Amino acid sequence: MIELDGLTKRFGSKVAVDHLSFQVRPGMVTGFLGPNGAGKSTTMRMMLDLDNPTSGSVRIDGKHYRDLQEPLKYIGALLEAGSMHGGRSAYNNLLCLAQSNRIPASRVSEVLDTVGLTSVAKKKTKGFSLGMGQRLGIASALLGDPEILMFDEPVNGLDPEGIHWIRNLMRTLASQGRTIFVSSHLMSEMALTADHLIVIGQGRLLADTSMADFIHQNSRSFVRLRSPDRERLREVLRTAGFTPIDSGDGVVEIDGATTEQLGELAARHGLVLHELSAQRASLEEAFMQMTVGSVEYHAHSEPVPEDVRPPPPGWGQSRPQSQSRKGV
Numbered sequence: 001m002i003e004l005d006g007l008t009k010r011f012g013s014k015v016a017v018d019h020l021s022f023q024v025r026p027g028m029v030t031g032f033l034g035p036n037g038a039g040k041s042t043t044m045r046m047m048l049d050l051d052n053p054t055s056g057s058v059r060i061d062g063k064h065y066r067d068l069q070e071p072l073k074y075i076g077a078l079l080e081a082g083s084m085h086g087g088r089s090a091y092n093n094l095l096c097l098a099q100s101n102r103i104p105a106s107r108v109s110e111v112l113d114t115v116g117l118t119s120v121a122k123k124k125t126k127g128f129s130l131g132m133g134q135r136l137g138i139a140s141a142l143l144g145d146p147e148i149l150m151f152d153e154p155v156n157g158l159d160p161e162g163i164h165w166i167r168n169l170m171r172t173l174a175s176q177g178r179t180i181f182v183s184s185h186l187m188s189e190m191a192l193t194a195d196h197l198i199v200i201g202q203g204r205l206l207a208d209t210s211m212a213d214f215i216h217q218n219s220r221s222f223v224r225l226r227s228p229d230r231e232r233l234r235e236v237l238r239t240a241g242f243t244p245i246d247s248g249d250g251v252v253e254i255d256g257a258t259t260e261q262l263g264e265l266a267a268r269h270g271l272v273l274h275e276l277s278a279q280r281a282s283l284e285e286a287f288m289q290m291t292v293g294s295v296e297y298h299a300h301s302e303p304v305p306e307d308v309r310p311p312p313p314g315w316g317q318s319r320p321q322s323q324s325r326k327g328v
Helices: 040-047 090-100 106-114 130-142 160-175 187-193 211-217 230-239 259-268 283-291
Strands: 002-011 014-024 028-033 055-060 075-078 148-152 179-183 196-201 204-210 221-226 251-255 275-280
Touching: 002 040, 014 040, 014 055, 014 196, 014 204, 028 040, 028 160, 028 187, 040 055, 040 148, 040 179, 075 130, 090 106, 090 130, 106 130, 130 148, 130 160, 148 160, 160 179, 160 187, 187 283, 196 211, 204 211, 211 283, 221 230, 221 259, 230 251, 230 259, 259 275
Parallel strands: 028 179, 028 196, 075 148, 148 179
Antiparallel strands: 002 014, 002 055, 196 204, 221 251, 221 275
């Protein structure tokens, strides 16, 4: 388990992480979300003693990372996939890590096989693609067979097969009772992977909740109905105490009801329905709603500079001699 207690980090006058306290528990995949500049990477670096906190503490199974003997056997992490030595082969990069933590050399071949890099084990990593480097970084995290794993943007550079693989790997490891902590900007992928969410904004904790509760609390759920007799449908809904909302294309939306309730209501009144479906906002929509006040970097449309605007009509065409420059 990972425990943060009042974790704070200041860079001069800027507070990057602001009294963060939460726990990452075993047996589940915990997603770590926040807008750019929220303090996620700084938090993860402090978990591994790569940055010193201004105040507060992080404990890995009750100990500071720096106090762990052979730390790769406790916690494996992928923070920067490109940190491997480019002049060494994939095998030798992992072998150096294994030797530094008294991990048997046989484990190197095992994790290379797990991540699908056996065929390039003897190749220097400087020629690796982004996806191959990402797989090697994941292999380094798995090397010590740790009970805790941390991944920062683990699907970066992976193809669809690789994304499917790492998703299943994380869920399998969690099912074994391990602690999995993963940060990503890909909301669609996080929705398929994480069981629990830690959300921060401007360095502060915004949410510590299950995936289902987070979406429920930060999004609108409604039922869509479409009928060839829309006006009568609206009348029946209003009479029953519902407030129909037109959403275009003949669709009516109802909040605070179930498909069963509305389907039975339509049947009692002999209404034909061409659509009856429950709608729930995505994780991305819920995340945007939760963090709307915590986004540090906003994109704005800017006027096009004069030197890159398209030329006016007729520009570049030959001019009559009388309009040419004088004195030449």
